Amino acid sequence: MWRKLLKYRGIARSLVKVEVNNGQTTSFWHDQWSDLGIAADLVGERGVVDMGIGWQKSVAEAWTVRRRRRHRDDLLMQIENTLHLQWEKRREEPDKQLWKGAKKYITKFSTKDTWNHLRTTSNPVDWHRGVWFSHGTPKFSFCVWLAVHNRLSTGDRMLQWNVGASGQCVLCNNTTETRDHLFFECGYSAAIWTELAKNIFGPRFSTNWQANLDFISENHLRVKGFLLRYVFQAAVHALWRERNGRVHGEDLNSSSRLIIWIDKHIRNQLSMIRLSGDKRYECGLQLWFASRI
Structure with a gap:
């Protein structure tokens, strides 16, 4: 180094x-x-x-x-x-x-x-609010940043490197794995995403990658904007981790187990923000609990 x-x-x-x-x-x-x-x-x-x-x-x-x-x-x-x-x-x-x-x-x-x-400067991109924001988790943001640039090693990209590789989605085993399929067109990931995001996203709820990225990148009220972006990033990271675990032969986790893990992580993050003294997000837990009813 x-x-x-x-x-x-x-x-x-x-x-x-x-x-x-x-x-x-x-x-x-x-x-x-x-x-x-x-x-x-x-x-x-x-x-x-x-x-x-x-x-x-x-x-x-x-x-x-x-x-x-x-x-x-x-x-x-x-x-x-x-x-x-x-x-x-x-x-x-x-x-x-x-x-x-x-x-x-x-x-x-x-x-x-x-x-x-x-650094080499360039014009701001439309999606920057959805990737980089206050109180975000760096590893989540980095994972989403890679996904935005389509740089995750999904099945379709692996086939470009090695025609003998299996490009099938390991979450549903139904079709070739692409970024858009994995987030959240796949039946497994769609079930998780729907359970977590349907209420908080409201009428703008979608399983389409670009539609979700566009929505979370818009201007929102501070607390709701944070929740929209954080649940999106937490879900993307959890699904990518689960996908990698299956590729490498680890035990499978059910969709309900991932939902519990993501929900717990969001609650913990909101609690940590409150303990840090940032009062701007005090109603975060209340808003999240309301969306989980």
Whole structure:
């Protein structure tokens, strides 16, 4: 893992700079202490000779161990001038490491800002509310995210990789397993989904994957929206886990057993939210109990 992280050192360097004060802990050559960039990247090893500053010297040492020089090279003169300006602004305080924030460099590291700088941005998708939401369970959200992109190893996809594989649905043994069949056109999964979601979804109830995804991704009142999304994700994850268990020879679970498990998990999640102190979801358990009548 550490070797993989080390591959990103170059990217990390572009997100860090130093606010020079006394210059004692800032490397002249290897830290970004000016807007020009990292000196070693600008002039290379030859710069050690031209500038008269050792490879391991700090900015403070660059101020004191040599005299200011004149150079024919414009870039070297820019570095000299910038170094002199930093000396004029020096303060008897420790240097500060700064991380690139959303709009400016800040002293506190932000995972969110760093990720936004690293990732490739694109337009928001219509289904993002149905996948990523407050108080969701990460493994459920990730499973649904894979399903949205049709990246789960369902039977139809396995047949593309290996024509000799069995692509039959292991839950009903009636047809080829696809994402849309598994969630929730299959007789086994449809029975579970109907029992859990029919009342809470109301007239918009469906066993069609896209119809359900579209509905939970719409704007809803906070608590009902959470329940719509959470029951959907809990059901998808439970069915996928049951499917994998059967593929690998584990004992079969009845639909009633999965319904009990999913219902219990939803109740536990709502209780945990209440215990966390988030009062916005206080009526969650009441609404869920009402839908189970």
